Amino acid sequence: MNRFWKNSVMMIGLAGLLGAGAMHAAGTTKGGSSTANAAAVKRGKDVFQQKCSVCHYDNSEQKKIGPGLKGISKRGTFSVNGNKITDESLKTWIENGDQLMPPFKDVLEPNQIKDVVAYVKTL
Numbered sequence: 001m002n003r004f005w006k007n008s009v010m011m012i013g014l015a016g017l018l019g020a021g022a023m024h025a026a027g028t029t030k031g032g033s034s035t036a037n038a039a040a041v042k043r044g045k046d047v048f049q050q051k052c053s054v055c056h057y058d059n060s061e062q063k064k065i066g067p068g069l070k071g072i073s074k075r076g077t078f079s080v081n082g083n084k085i086t087d088e089s090l091k092t093w094i095e096n097g098d099q100l101m102p103p104f105k106d107v108l109e110p111n112q113i114k115d116v117v118a119y120v121k122t123l
């Protein structure tokens with residue numbers, strides 16, 4: 001048993017898990033795009049954990065370095081500027097940041113920003 005095989009088996013297991021998760025989420029809504037959306041949310045969660053969670057909680061409204069993001073979608077507005085929460089406003093915010101939050105335009109791929117927006121909207 002070499003490392004290649006071990007890794008392959010792990011990857012297949014992981015793919016199975018991810019697939020099952022996406023199917024499950026897709027089952028709750030209808031239409032083909034929900035599967036894609038579930039996958040985006042999942043990728044966005046990874047991005048969040050790597051790039052955003054140092055400064056933001058995703059499971060609390062408590063401030064870390066930046067405001068906790070839990071409930072941001074339900075609230076419907078940014079606490080920092082009162083702007084409406086939309087795909088577009090989140091994207092612009094994440095791309096540019098402000099005096100206190102670093103911009104992510106040059107750190108993340110456009111697709112990763114899209115994914116993390118999808119994730120933030122589920123919080």
Ligand code: HEC
Pocket residue numbers: 048051052053054055056065066067069072077078079080081090093094098099100101102104116120
């Ligand atoms: C270095 C710390 C830092 C990182 C990393 C960071 N942020 Fe922020 N973020 C902040 C700060 C600080 C604020 C508040 C800015 C202000 O008050 O002007 C903020 C505000 C926000 C807001 C507005 C919240 C509200 O209630 O108005 C969102 C949404 C947000 N960040 C998302 C993200 C996402 C998504 C990422 C990862 C791609 C991220 N942030 C990475 C520090 C950070």
